Amino acid sequence: MAAPPRDLDADDLARVMGAFTRGSIRLPSAEKHTFTTLSVLHTLAGKGPMRVSALKVTEQITQPAITQLVSRLERDGLVERRPDVADGRAVLVRITEAGARIVRTRHQERVRRFTELVEALTPEERAAISAALPALDRMAALMDTERWSMTAAVPEGLS
Template sequence: MAQELSISELVEVMGEFTRMNIRLPAIQRLSFTTLSVLHTLATVGPQRLSELTASEQVTQPAITQIVTKLEREGLVERRADPSDGRAVLVHITGAGAAVVRGRQEERMVRLTELAERLTPAERSRIQAALPALTRLVELHRASGDE
């Protein structure tokens, strides 16, 4: 008989896993929101400040402050929006993309070390859950909530 999905357990475990995953890399320690902005720009592409405000769920002044700090550090740059000369797009720089890649690489190393301490059966159960977790992400994106 199939075990019923406990949404409360899923939320709790995913929350703890997410916090662990975010904190795994020891390089380029930046705030969660700052890292999220870099990741958004690396995966979605250039964004207007208003789009970043919405996706990162922060205020306009907060996103402006974050982007200004990232710009000073050479991780992002602002460029005129070719479709609207009055607007500005925030682009990730090569250095910013390197931060995202470096953190991802370190996360892979650290998670590999942890996964090696699991039993083969535990690793297999995680592997079996990946398609369903991927589908949840797809459903979320399709709902327009992201």
């Protein structure tokens, strides 16, 4: 007889997700960039053009740090700044094709590596992970919504 399902332990979830996140971030990559650089590129690839002040909030770094990072990424041809057509006073940062290529390449590398890791699991473990994907996807969406509500809460003049 199978054991009854137990309630989800948030401490266990945080521990496992932390270990998984650290391992995922450290997967070998042909593209050598800092975590913050990759995070900015992934954010822009997924969300589209953003103001520097919004990137500051999503990336959880200081205004001087995000400004310096965006300037370096722009110099390296990975992002570009363009006027915000909705507000001529503002500038939006958008990912370039070179930046998008880094995101795509990294995704392809992760898929390849995860395929290898999944093959090492038992059929039961693969089924359990597959069954958990919708819930994990929902949690990620909730975290993203929470982060975006923080972005909207920051008055533009204060960021």
